[in-house]
Amino acid sequence: MATMKAVVLRKPFEVVVDEVERPTITDPADVLLRVDLTAICGTDLHPYDGRIELEEDVVLGHEFVGTVVEVGSAVNLVSEGDRAVASCVVSCGHCRNCNRGRPGQCAGTRIFGLGLTFGSLSGGQAEYVVVPNADLTLRKLTDEGAGNDEDKLFVGDIMATGYEAVRKVIRPGDSVAVVGAGPVGLCAAMSANVLGASRVMVVDKVAARLKEAEAIGAVGIDASVTDPTEAVQDLTDWRGADVVIDAVGHPSALLSACALVASGGSISIPGVYLEDSIDIPFGDLYLKGVSIHQGVANIINYMDETLALIAAGKLDPSRFISHRMPMSEATEAYRMFAEREATKIVLDPTR
Amino acid sequence: MGYFADANEVDKYIGGVFRAAAEHPESGPKFRSAGINLRVLYTDPDVEMWVLMREPAMEVTTGPSDETADITLMMRSDTGDKYWRGEYNLAVGLAKGEVKAKGPVNKILKLVPLTKPLFPMYRDLVADKDAAQA
Known part of the structure; x- marks a missing residue:
């Protein structure tokens, strides 16, 4: 069994960095990403402080950019080696609300790192993460225009x-x-x-x-x-x-x-x-x-607009990053974020 | 042919896991304190199951009830079996229309994580039936 390091919520207020099973793609529409950058979001504090009750041992995190290491057979828009950012919300793309332009209200809404309740998607505060419905959920990143990966990281959620x-x-x-x-x-x-x-x-x-x-x-x-x-x-x-x-x-x-x-x-x-x-x-x-x-944000509706505005130099959300820390220090990072000692924390999964 | 032979088996196994949940050291008190009336309409075989999560004891019954449901779910009995084995993604099932739900979403969200610790209990409950069918 291949393993990886990940930020695991054992129970409220108990975050650890642990060795867990590395996820694998199980559906033709899946992509396996190696996570390059990941952030702690205010929504992560809901399970952290118990406001959203999760089962034990959930890998947290839903803001991440990464590099594609494996693609399912039905994935067309990204290839191995591409860098990409994922929407924190995964929608099915074909239910009534998705067809009405409301993917945040998808009947099968899944959110990374929020446990069984939100579709059992292992989170992105990890070395690897599987992204379902990748053609819908991911946006391929380019080096054109302004903005860096730290700006584009936030297109998946807060931006x-x-x-x-x-x-x-x-x-x-x-x-x-x-x-x-x-x-x-x-x-x-x-x-x-x-x-x-x-x-x-x-x-x-x-x-x-x-x-x-x-x-x-x-x-x-x-x-x-x-x-x-x-x-x-x-x-x-x-x-x-x-x-x-x-x-x-x-x-x-x-x-x-x-x-x-x-x-x-x-x-x-x-x-x-x-x-x-x-x-x-x-x-x-x-x-x-x-x-x-x-309502839950319709992230995928706005990823292209915000990426374009970042490339145009009109949005630069990385300026709000107050701390850059190794993922190995996630326990302390969560404490700091929960106690408002940090505005925004980005974690490096390689350290 | 589905997994369950008849309505009695749905009650024995799926109803059984809810009854066992009431005694679970972690999930039991949380279920009882939820104060939620859950109605599940299983099909093939057809069973109307009521789970009244209340103090001092959770009640699990089948058949019509005079209670008012806070949450109503509808799914095939086999889907219920797969869910309790930990092999069914409820979010995907809702997206596909294989599971339908009525009631306040925030209450449903509170119930779902309580069920995961019960998956091993369900697998224990059906172990003999699985062995007999193997």
């Missing part, structure tokens, strides 16, 4: 997620407020600039993250010293933001988003919610005619 959250609701000239300056929030703010926002405001309490937001041209609003609602009202001639992005996925963030949005505006929620119910000011939202958009 496409943040981009979609803005792209599906914005009109040119809109004001955009982003609640939460984590990686997805920062990618959303960066996308809002590219997609024609007149002003981008980012709300958070972590000074380093607000500094990142300001560095890409957003107005940082420190919720620990300023009332974000007042601040956004002041910056929008008392209208509120036309577009509000909840990039946190916590009821308090959603309530904040409800308070920031303008009449006729939209709330877009890339943050993850699993609560049975949440109290929101529904009458206020109704009277303001606010639209709410949410």
